[in-house]
Amino acid sequence: MSLSLKVMLNKEKTKVLFAETSSDFINVLLSFLTLPLGKIVTILQKHKGSEEAAAIGSLTTLYKALSELDTAHFSVPGAKEMLLNPASSFRAECRKLALDVTDNAPLQYFLCENGYCSQPPYTNISMYPNIATCACGRSLNRGINFPQSRFNESGAFIISPLLFIITDDLRVAPIVAGIVQTLSDFGITDTRGTEMKRLSLGPYEIRELLNLSLTSATPLTDMVMKNNKKYPQSEAWLDHIHQHDAATESKKIVVRAFLHKSTNKFLFAEASDEFVELLWSFLTIPLGGVEFLFDSNTPFKNIDNLYRSMSNSIDDKHFTTSDIKNRLVNPKLAHGYLSKNQFLPLSEEGPPKLYYQVTEKGLWCDYSFHEEEGTMVSSFESSKEVYIKKQTMCFVSDDLTMSPSLTSRILVLNDVGIPLTDMKETEFHIGLNEALGILKASLTSKTAFTDGLIKPLLKRQSKKERIGILKASLASKTALTDDLIKSMPMRQPKSEP
Ligand SMILES: [Zn+2]
Incomplete structure (x- = not known):
């Protein structure tokens, strides 16, 4: 799977003036905002192949030290794994991306390790392995897969088809009032001598774009020109x-x-x-949550632009549902991730809806198809709400x-x-x-x-x-x-x- 992007290069062919693309690509860009910081660390490390090349501030060393810490220091054995692989509260949406680099784990639930346990499974179930015990005393670590919500044809965040303009520093806007108007809104008035180049972007290019969006002043140019320089950060x-x-x-x-x-x-x-x-x-906070905490004034200028465009330049009616925009503006932590010690103004999403139907094998579903005949899981076993x-x-x-x-x-x-x-x-x-x-x-x-x-x-x-x-x-x-x-x-x- 690849995404297409039409970039307009300046006369000298040294810089991307702007790019034109579909909502598929914009959805992929918006998925960056859903990534917990710890997840970005792992994605970029895999992408770059080394810790040093992919380092983001002190987050990489924070992550490394966490991974080296003995499990004995954690409140429950699974707490370390939760932090090393922070879950996103947008897993369902990201499944709909045309190209998904968010590296979300498939949604699973965890039951008593004893397959013959007599305790009711719908009151002894956890969203993460090894963080809680069954009423029988054994660990909830046996993963179950189940049929998930039917694939919804609508886009992940933005509806299609819709065309967008993107600037080199990731300001985006839909072309609704005509391309000339949209360009002039971005201050682009002279397009003489420009050359159009059609790009096909695969997962590698998207991960590189994620990397550049955090490190470069001109991410699109650097992606097209394959520049590999790190820009000095201003301390403004x-x-x-x-x-x-x-x-x-x-x-x-x-x-x-x-x-x-x-x-x-x-x-x-x-x-x-x-x-x-x-x-x-810090590792569990989504990038969009960082934007929210700092009122879109972070050291990541391109991400500030993307976030501001999403909240100011894209009309509510272009989003797939009425609340998806609000969720992107203030993204929550995944359910079960908020420590009771937390005092940053963060919140976590509510528990997912999950149904259990008593049949010979037992049947689990996350859609309301079984609402009538199934038992709804109302609470999930959690850790002691602290990690350490x-x-x-x-x-x-x-x-x-x-x-x-x-x-x-x-x-x-x-x-x-x-x-x-x-x-x-x-x-x-x-x-x-x-x-x-x-x-x-x-x-x-x-x-x-x-x-x-x-x-x-x-x-x-x-x-x-x-x-x-x-x-x-x-x-x-x-x-x-x-x-x-x-x-x-x-x-x-x-x-x-
Ligand atoms: Zn049990």
Whole structure:
């Protein structure tokens, strides 16, 4: 299966001015918004063949550390697998894509591992394996397949046939008022000397487009020209890091951190189970959810454009159902994914509708065909609503690598040559704003805490108390750090024993 795209190249044939395509291709683009961040990490790793080439900010190292962590640290054995393969709440829609690169696992449910168990199967069923037990005490890990909703001929998100214009930076709009009008809406008025090129895109090209949409300023040009350069990220997004002013009342997690005195760089933190869980939850958030959290002002400019086009330029009537647009604007986590420790404003979708009919073999369906005669599954067994074992302490580095052992962390510090005397211990109080700062930085930066937590603090600090710092600097060589620590949201470190 392939998708066709008509691209218009400029006179010099160096740049894509715009492209024209069908709703099939737009649906594939919109499916990017449904991808949980952890899923993007795995798709790009497979695509690029190496972790380094496919790295997205600190998310790749966060994912790697999670995959290396012993299952014993998780609340239930299946919790690790849930995080490593985050499910999407758009699995049903993505099945309808003309070309699906979302890598969603086929929908399965899990019953008691004992095939002869006498407990009723419709009250002992789970959506994920190894996260809950049957009333008989055995694990719910026996996967069942079942007939799924009939294939609906309508598109995944946008109805067809409809033609669209796409710009190089992924702004999209349907051609409804004529092509000239649509182009001029995008500021494209001169098309003299352009050359049309017809492209046929397979799964490889779509994955490359996903990669470029996160790393390039001109994804379509780079896809067509097969450019392979990484664009430097601007740090302009740092200015927008603290936008939730109402969040000052939010819950705060206390994190003990060690900073490099002379540079104010974050070295590592002692993270409680709650904080580790917050970091892990980043992997479960869909790309569109990141757009929603940051009001479409993320470091991913092309995705910002795509998201804004979807919500502003595509009329409701072009979507397949009335609520699909709302679901794309604020995509939820898949059912069962929301940790009870979560304090980012996220929500999860409701349970799927599933029916069980008592026959010789038992019959499962996810469509209401059996509503009359079947028993509806009303609740699914879930994990303990947390991923990590209580009281687990992890040591987290600036790139979100984590390990439960302090000695390994000290060894790493010895390797980079920072003496203990050049470290400063402090406490951060992580509330909603701080968590959003770390999340935003983790998307592009390999130093997520320094960029997402310390830099914004220093920035505010320098605005507010320039004079204070100036005064302190006359007395102390570590003025910035001293001043930083005196200020919110930190407390003075506990006195040495
Ligand atoms: Zn059982």
